[in-house]
Amino acid sequence: MLRFVIHRFLLMIPTLVGVAVIIFLLLRVIPGDVVEAKFMSGEGSGVSAEVLQAERARLGLDKPVWEQFAIWFWGVLKFDFGISMWTGGPISEEIELRFALSLQVALMATIVATLLALPLGIIAALKQDTWVDYAVRIFSIAGLAMPSFWLGILMILGFLIIFEWLPPMIYTPFWVDPWQNMLQLIWPALAVGYRYSAVATRMTRSSMLEVLREDYIRTARAKGLWLKLILVRHALKNAMLPVVTVIGLEFAFLLGGLVVTEQVFNLNGLGLLFVQAISRRDYTLTQALVLLVAAAFIFVNFAMDVMYAWLDPRIRYR
Amino acid sequence: MSATTEGVLVEPASAARRRRWLDLTLSFCRRRPLGAIGAGVVIFMILVAVLAPWISPYDPLAIDFAAMLAAPSAQHWLGTDAFGRDVLSRIIYGSQTALIVGFGAAFIGSTVGAVIGVASAYFGGRIDLVIQRFMDILISFPLIILALAMVAVLGNNLPNLIAAMTVPMIPRCALVIRSSALSVREMPYVDAARALGYRHTRIILRHMLPNVMAPYLIMLTAFLGQAILLEASLSFLGLGVQEPTAAWGLMLRGAAVEFAETAPWMALFPGLAISLAVFAFNLFGDSLRDALDPKLRTG
Numbered sequence: 001m002l003r004f005v006i007h008r009f010l011l012m013i014p015t016l017v018g019v020a021v022i023i024f025l026l027l028r029v030i031p032g033d034v035v036e037a038k039f040m041s042g043e044g045s046g047v048s049a050e051v052l053q054a055e056r057a058r059l060g061l062d063k064p065v066w067e068q069f070a071i072w073f074w075g076v077l078k079f080d081f082g083i084s085m086w087t088g089g090p091i092s093e094e095i096e097l098r099f100a101l102s103l104q105v106a107l108m109a110t111i112v113a114t115l116l117a118l119p120l121g122i123i124a125a126l127k128q129d130t131w132v133d134y135a136v137r138i139f140s141i142a143g144l145a146m147p148s149f150w151l152g153i154l155m156i157l158g159f160l161i162i163f164e165w166l167p168p169m170i171y172t173p174f175w176v177d178p179w180q181n182m183l184q185l186i187w188p189a190l191a192v193g194y195r196y197s198a199v200a201t202r203m204t205r206s207s208m209l210e211v212l213r214e215d216y217i218r219t220a221r222a223k224g225l226w227l228k229l230i231l232v233r234h235a236l237k238n239a240m241l242p243v244v245t246v247i248g249l250e251f252a253f254l255l256g257g258l259v260v261t262e263q264v265f266n267l268n269g270l271g272l273l274f275v276q277a278i279s280r281r282d283y284t285l286t287q288a289l290v291l292l293v294a295a296a297f298i299f300v301n302f303a304m305d306v307m308y309a310w311l312d313p314r315i316r317y318r
Numbered sequence: 319m320s321a322t323t324e325g326v327l328v329e330p331a332s333a334a335r336r337r338r339w340l341d342l343t344l345s346f347c348r349r350r351p352l353g354a355i356g357a358g359v360v361i362f363m364i365l366v367a368v369l370a371p372w373i374s375p376y377d378p379l380a381i382d383f384a385a386m387l388a389a390p391s392a393q394h395w396l397g398t399d400a401f402g403r404d405v406l407s408r409i410i411y412g413s414q415t416a417l418i419v420g421f422g423a424a425f426i427g428s429t430v431g432a433v434i435g436v437a438s439a440y441f442g443g444r445i446d447l448v449i450q451r452f453m454d455i456l457i458s459f460p461l462i463i464l465a466l467a468m469v470a471v472l473g474n475n476l477p478n479l480i481a482a483m484t485v486p487m488i489p490r491c492a493l494v495i496r497s498s499a500l501s502v503r504e505m506p507y508v509d510a511a512r513a514l515g516y517r518h519t520r521i522i523l524r525h526m527l528p529n530v531m532a533p534y535l536i537m538l539t540a541f542l543g544q545a546i547l548l549e550a551s552l553s554f555l556g557l558g559v560q561e562p563t564a565a566w567g568l569m570l571r572g573a574a575v576e577f578a579e580t581a582p583w584m585a586l587f588p589g590l591a592i593s594l595a596v597f598a599f600n601l602f603g604d605s606l607r608d609a610l611d612p613k614l615r616t617g
Contacts, residue, residue, distance in 0.1 A: 018455035
């Protein structure tokens with residue numbers, strides 16, 4: 001088991017390095033750079049070539065690409081992500097400012113999704129091909145079909161027209177005023193959570209269906225075991241693994257912010273930061289954000305693999 | 319195969335095949351009514367997109383300042399936007415954009431993914447390992463983030479937008495196809511083809527690819543809905559399809575939110591169109607998946 005964990009852990013390293021290389025190169029291929037974005041935007045682009053050159057030199061953009069990469073990557077290894085090329089502030093601060101918000105929304109969306117998905121998925125599997133199943137499936141397919149940002153627009157529209165009220169537009173940290181904080185963040189969490197729950201509901205349903213057909217369930221039934229006991233002890237336990245995986249992976253991606261939905265609710269989270277960073281060609285900030293989300297995703301993947309191996313010894317000896 | 323045997327065989331075989339297809343379609347509709355409804359809506363959408371010039375009441379780009387932000391009425395069934403453009407006409411023309419981008423990205427993404435997946439399984443060994451590692455890396459990027467970065471690299475005219483959207487789809491498809499192709503590789507007919515000395519490309523394209531059709535179709539239909547959603551999201555951010563082209567995501571941008579209170583139809587109907595389209599594609603794709611391979615899960 002320990003060998004498996006170590007092996008699997010070491011496998012994360014090339015993937016992370018690969019992500020770093022790819023995002024680094026991708027950003028250099030995008031036409032224009034941060035200096036152009038800073039000085040050439042708008043009408044007053046009367047900045048001389050020398051000034052641009054000096055600014056590039058200041059940011060280290062005049063060095064060869066491999067050298068830029070080496071400098072950046074050496075910093076990353078020391079958990080130093082450098083300074084934002086746009087604002088000049090340290091990147092750790094830029095991210096810290098918004099991380100609390102994004103983490104909170106991600107957590108709330110996960111709770112919403114889990115509370116919806118588990119009961120719905122289980123009941124749909126138990127009543128397969130009845131109207132209950134059809135209703136749950138339509139509900140979840142609809143969740144996949146509706147863009148979260150549109151759901152957000154609809155919510156705001158509904159509040160405006162029916163209650164003549166708008167959710168607060170300025171972020172209040174939870175520890176300052178929990179009520180104001182919830183009033184603002186519960187809506188994006190619901191909008192994203194619905195879509196997220198749809199993914200998890202479908203996984204719960206199909207995973208339950210698969211497990212319910214297993215021999216040991218039939219054996220348990222034949223033994224005359226109490227149906228509830230079979231469900232909880234035998235079926236659920238085995239059906240939950242893929243569901244937990246889906247929820248975990250989705251959570252990792254949500255940590256990176258709600259790239260689109262944040263715009264609707266005027267949230268200053270990591271998603272908005274990412275969109276701004278990439279349109280400003282803020283290389284260092286974009287790289288840090290992408291690496292953060294990818295690392296979360298890769299780590300959740302790793303944790304899930306270890307859990308699978310722990311629960312199912314066959315995997316370890318593959 | 320010589321021409322004579324082909325000539326004798328093809329006639330009855332194609333007729334039988336046609337009857338089989340009809341039977342299959344009918345039984346699909348009977349046994350999976352939800353899927354049939356989805357397919358019906360998809361066909362309706364395609365018809366709307368093709369017939370757009372004849373059925374749309376107005377020019378989708380025609381600006382009419384006299385009718386700015388007009389509420390739904392007999393003249394403008396779904397109202398007009400901030401430039402006085404007819405919302406219904408823009409939704410009808412928007413279906414062209416959605417379908418072109420949706421089908422384009424889903425088809426290219428899943429086909430390239432399938433070829434990579436099959437090749438990876440066929441060659442095995444070190445090539446397989448390298449391809450798998452690379453796919454793992456690409457999958458670690460969230461869909462929208464990778465698509466956004468690719469749009470920034472390629473620019474956002476329609477073909478480039480499609481190309482950008484295929485990038486996050488390819489690795490997801492390659493992984494699924496590879497696992498199916500692994501078992502196909504062990505089949506005797508692949509050995510036979512190899513013994514006959516066929517080239518790798520021929521074995522991959524002619525012998526293995528047709529045998530992973532089921533997962534391929536499943537991924538393709540799953541991507542259709544996702545591609546339409548992704549395009550809508552990108553356009554909503556202003557990074558996808560550009561004004562004045564009619565696109566559903568674009569219609570939800572800017573004025574639709576600003577004037578939400580006075581002109582809610584601007585935000586309501588394009589979103590409904592997106593949802594209905596993706597809903598129909600998913601409904602159809604789901605049923606197709608159940609029919610083709612009940613064990614395969616795409617999540």
